[in-house]
Amino acid sequence: MFKRQLFQSTKRFVSTTTSASSSQKSSLLSKMVTAGVAFSGLTAATLLYSDSTYSKAMTAAEHGLHAPQFDWPHNGPFNTFDHASIRRGYQVYREVCAACHSLDRVAWRNLVDVSHTTDEVKEMAAQFEYDDEPDDQGNPRKRPGKLSDYIPGPYPNEEAARAANQGALPPDLSLIVKARHGGPDYVFSLLTGYPDEPPEGVTLPAGTNYNPYFPGGAIAMGRVLFDDLVEYEDGTPATTSQMAKDVTTFLHWAAEPELDERKKYGLKAIIILSSLYLLSVWVKKFKWSAIKTRKIVFNPPNTPKRR
Numbered sequence: 001m002f003k004r005q006l007f008q009s010t011k012r013f014v015s016t017t018t019s020a021s022s023s024q025k026s027s028l029l030s031k032m033v034t035a036g037v038a039f040s041g042l043t044a045a046t047l048l049y050s051d052s053t054y055s056k057a058m059t060a061a062e063h064g065l066h067a068p069q070f071d072w073p074h075n076g077p078f079n080t081f082d083h084a085s086i087r088r089g090y091q092v093y094r095e096v097c098a099a100c101h102s103l104d105r106v107a108w109r110n111l112v113d114v115s116h117t118t119d120e121v122k123e124m125a126a127q128f129e130y131d132d133e134p135d136d137q138g139n140p141r142k143r144p145g146k147l148s149d150y151i152p153g154p155y156p157n158e159e160a161a162r163a164a165n166q167g168a169l170p171p172d173l174s175l176i177v178k179a180r181h182g183g184p185d186y187v188f189s190l191l192t193g194y195p196d197e198p199p200e201g202v203t204l205p206a207g208t209n210y211n212p213y214f215p216g217g218a219i220a221m222g223r224v225l226f227d228d229l230v231e232y233e234d235g236t237p238a239t240t241s242q243m244a245k246d247v248t249t250f251l252h253w254a255a256e257p258e259l260d261e262r263k264k265y266g267l268k269a270i271i272i273l274s275s276l277y278l279l280s281v282w283v284k285k286f287k288w289s290a291i292k293t294r295k296i297v298f299n300p301p302n303t304p305k306r307r
Helices: 002-015 022-048 051-057 083-095 118-125 158-164 184-192 240-255 259-292
Strands: 129-132 141-144
Touching: 083 240, 184 240
Parallel strands: none
Antiparallel strands: 129 141
8 A cells, every 4th residue: 555655656756757857856766765665664663562562462460550649748849748657657667667678778867856856866776786896805896876877777688688588688678669660659559459368360489479569469578567566656546558658658758858858949949040030031121121112213414405
């Protein structure tokens, strides 16, 4: 079909250019044939790599079920983190998640004035021991934690972590919200998405659990959040969804601790730049109004007429 149309259009074009030279005709004809071949190749590539082809090659289970979008309190441009939720989320992390997952990029001092007071953070840090300078004989020493220390992980190295989890490596949670597609929506959906039984026909490898939001569906981590698993200090009911929401908020803050400051400075920048823009518009009109409305008239000198 395409070749027939190309031939007819070429024939019409050649018939209407009988006055042109033969070299020009052949050059134009070769260009049109080249364009036709390129268009055919593009059409074939589009059909080969279309979405329908990919949808047959990959299923939703291979990618994981897409997490729904939740209305987080800190999503808006003028909204900030719920710091009470961050405090509760740290409690969930410490009592539940810290048994397997590390938080290597968060120091104790980062919690000060965010979720805890300085005295509270000092007390929490002092509960852990860190390597200190050796004594005069070169023997290693331990010391209580300080605000400048980073939150310790549950395992000393990767090999120990794999050995304790049947070969699976629990990921560090410092940047997990930024490292996963869907961000906090994915983390919340993953924590609350464990069904009681896997769907019919699904076969899981040994030592794995089914979660539709995890790519492939088989995840080494089992369900860890259950109702009333922790006891919140402020009396908030510790339902599964509440704990998942709180720990996700805490992990989002851990990945983006500058979020509140960035929004604040962004709002200031918008106000200042908008004011400067309006001021520049006024100055431009004030300075150029006289020039733009000026009228230049040329009056030639009066010269006596010649007789």
